[in-house]
Amino acid sequence: CTVRTPxxxxxxDSGIIGQSLSFTTGGAACSQGHAxxxxxxxxxxxRSSWGSATRSHSWDAMGxxxxxxxxxxxxxxxxxxxxxxxxxxxIELGTGPTLAPGPEAxxxxxxxxxxxxxxxxxxxxxxxxxxxxxxxFTLNRAAxxxxxxxxxxxxxxxxxxNYHHAQTWYPSGTHRLPASSSFALRAGPxxxxxxxxxxxxxxxxxxxxxxxxxxxxxxxxxxxxxxxWSAYLQDHIENSYAPHEIAHAFIPVNVEMTVPMGLxxxxxxxxxxxVYVGGMERGWxxxxxxxxxxxxxEMMVSWVGHPPWExxxxxxxGHVMHMHAVxxxxxxxxxxxxxxxWVLEGLMVxxxxxxxxxxxxxxxxxxxxxxRLGGSDGCNLYGAAYSVDGSSLxxxxxxxxxxxxxxPDEIMHQAGSYYQMLKQVRSFHISEHLWLLGxxxxxxxxxxxx
Numbered sequence: 232c233t234v235r236t237p238x239x240x241x242x243x244d245s246g247i248i249g250q251s252l253s254f255t256t257g258g259a260a261c262s263q264g265h266a267x268x269x270x271x272x273x274x275x276x277x278r279s280s281w282g283s284a285t286r287s288h289s290w291d292a293m294g295x296x297x298x299x300x301x302x303x304x305x306x307x308x309x310x311x312x313x314x315x316x317x318x319x320x321x322i323e324l325g326t327g328p329t330l331a332p333g334p335e336a337x338x339x340x341x342x343x344x345x346x347x348x349x350x351x352x353x354x355x356x357x358x359x360x361x362x363x364x365x366x367x368f369t370l371n372r373a374a375x376x377x378x379x380x381x382x383x384x385x386x387x388x389x390x391x392x393n394y395h396h397a398q399t400w401y402p403s404g405t406h407r408l409p410a411s412s413s414f415a416l417r418a419g420p421x422x423x424x425x426x427x428x429x430x431x432x433x434x435x436x437x438x439x440x441x442x443x444x445x446x447x448x449x450x451x452x453x454x455x456x457x458x459x460w461s462a463y464l465q466d467h468i469e470n471s472y473a474p475h476e477i478a479h480a481f482i483p484v485n486v487e488m489t490v491p492m493g494l495x496x497x498x499x500x501x502x503x504x505x506v507y508v509g510g511m512e513r514g515w516x517x518x519x520x521x522x523x524x525x526x527x528x529e530m531m532v533s534w535v536g537h538p539p540w541e542x543x544x545x546x547x548x549g550h551v552m553h554m555h556a557v558x559x560x561x562x563x564x565x566x567x568x569x570x571x572x573w574v575l576e577g578l579m580v581x582x583x584x585x586x587x588x589x590x591x592x593x594x595x596x597x598x599x600x601x602x603r604l605g606g607s608d609g610c611n612l613y614g615a616a617y618s619v620d621g622s623s624l625x626x627x628x629x630x631x632x633x634x635x636x637x638x639p640d641e642i643m644h645q646a647g648s649y650y651q652m653l654k655q656v657r658s659f660h661i662s663e664h665l666w667l668l669g670x671x672x673x674x675x676x677x678x679x680x681x
Contacts, residue, residue: 233262234311237269237284237300241317243496243517248291248321250551255285259302259311267302272313274298290321295419320417341430341465342474347372349431349478354511357485358418362521363514364484365416366390366408366427373576374431374478375399375585377441378408380450383423387453387460390416390427394444398674399435400585402576404663407512410674414449415514418486426481432468433476435585440464493546495520499532499556507531516556522546532556535621536565566619568599572606573665573678578652586677590645597665597678608646610637615653624659624667652676 235258242254259267268281273288274296281303290296297316303309351368358364366378376399378391392399395414409416435441442451453460468477497506499516506518509529513520522528528546533539540556575595577586589595593609604626605614611634616627630650637643652667652675660666665678 232265232304232307232309234267234302234304234309235260236312237302237314239315239317240271240298240300242298243319248293249289251287251289252319253285253287254298254300254317256300256314257284261304261306261309263304263306265304265306267311268305269300269302272299272301274316274319290319293321295320320419341469341477341479344474344477346475347374347431347433347478349374349376349429349480351378351427351429351480351482353427353482353484354513356483362418363415363518364418365512365514366429367405368408368429368480369405370401370403370431370478372433373400373402373588374433375435376401376406377430377432377436379428379430380425380484381428381461382421382425384421385458388450389442389444389453390450392441393451394446394449398579398585399441400577402586402664402677402679404679406664407662410660410662410666410672418484422486424483424485427484428481429479430468431478432472434472436468440467493522493550493552495522495528495530495544495546495552495554497530497532497554497556499534499540499558501534501537501558504532504534504556504558507533522552530554532558534558535567536560536619566599567661568617568619568624568659568665570600571665572596572598572681574681575649576664576677576679578648578676579674586674590641593642593645595645595649596681598681608632608649610642610646611635613650619659622658622660624656626653626656649676 237256238258240254240256243252254271256269259269261267269284270281271279271286271288275290277288279286279288296319298319299316300314302311349368349370351366354365368376376391377389380388380390382388391408396409442453444451497516497518497520503515505515506513507530508520516532520528522544528544530544531539531541537558538561540558542554544552544554546552573596575589575597577588580587589609594607595609596606597604598606599617602616602618603614604617605612611632613630613632615630618625630653655669655675656667657670658668658672660668666674667676669675
């Protein structure tokens with residue numbers, strides 16, 4: 232008898248000390264058809280008893296805990312392997328400490344060139360441990376982008392690229408990270424002021440200067456002394472790139488380990504619905520938001536094709552308010568691509584982490600109308616059916632194109648790569664650009680509005 236490994240537990244990604252949180256697993260089966268029971272390892276030295284696939288637990292200390300599940304056959308007691316882990320962040324209501332400014336000695340400073348610049352901002356300057364954040368940056372030229380955090384303890388962390396988001400090349404315009412709900416960027420230890428620095432380059436850094444993340448540490452930390460590493464990286468950039476090929480910016484970010492206010496814990500009938508507070512994006516459901524005592528909190532939850540859920544909330548200090556947003560589909564909103572037209576800016580190079588612009592003198596276009604997509608591949612006209620379900624995009628197998636031959640051969644090869652990309656599309660994201668995404672939200676192509 233063998234028992235299949237259960238699914239990764241699903242449940243809230245954050246909570247407070249003493250709060251009971253429920254997690255669900257499943258997917259296990261006994262090869263002889265017997266019933267199976269489950270147990271959970273809560274990551275704090277405790278395990279549940281054997282039982283159903285949904286169990287609850289509370290934690291008595293702040294921290295990040297790895298929750299996993301195991302199954303066993305009720306007839307033979309055969310055990311499965313442990314599942315993959317899911318992370319839950321536990322925070323504490325209390326009074327935050329007085330924080331001193333963090334170090335700035337390890338920042339990289341470059342000569343400015345007005346012809347190339349980058350600007351960066353975060354959705355707020357102050358965070359509590361476990362809160363979600365987003366980074367927004369604007370480029371006046373296409374570039375390869377790297378973002379680092381110089382932390383209060385003097386260490387340097389490479390925020391982007393990371394294990395979940397290997398992309399470095401971005402077209403000109405405004406971009407947001409994380410760009411999708413496939414992973415979250417959350418404030419973590421150590422407490423205090425840190426400085427986030429963005430470096431934009433016309434060419435990618437060599438592989439040995441780009442740290443590789445892991446599932447356990449998606450955004451890797453530099454192992455050598457921060458001052459030594461920053462000086463080495465700065466020296467390489469200054470010796471390998473002209474001033475007009477470098478742009479940089481930095482911004483201070485403060486993280487407190489405790490919450491000096493109340494909390495709103497918001498869930499939704501749709502997984503990963505986008506949460507806005509005061510008009511700014513803060514993360515995805517389920518979401519924990521720290522609320523200043525007595526202040527009005529303008530909250531909105533939205534998802535593609537659904538009218539938004541909006542509330543004004545007031546939370547008492549030390550109180551946790553639970554809210555559940557229900558979003559109902561509106562057929563008129565279900566296809567945000569309908570009637571839009573786009574021009575290709577770059578195709579992701581297979582096996583690489585950067586985009587390649589179309590050949591000089593060619594223009595690849597894409598338009599959507601009434602369930603059909605089409606345009607020019609730089610030589611021929613093409614078309615196909617398409618359908619949208621939320622952020623998912625399916626391109627039909629009925630794709631056709633005209634049969635003109637264009638010189639040089641590279642134009643035809645480019646068209647072939649473009650069609651191959653369309654076959655791999657699984658979803659999309661619209662900001663100022665249209666991003667076509669493949670499996671696991673891997674970027675395949677980026678378009679600008681026509």
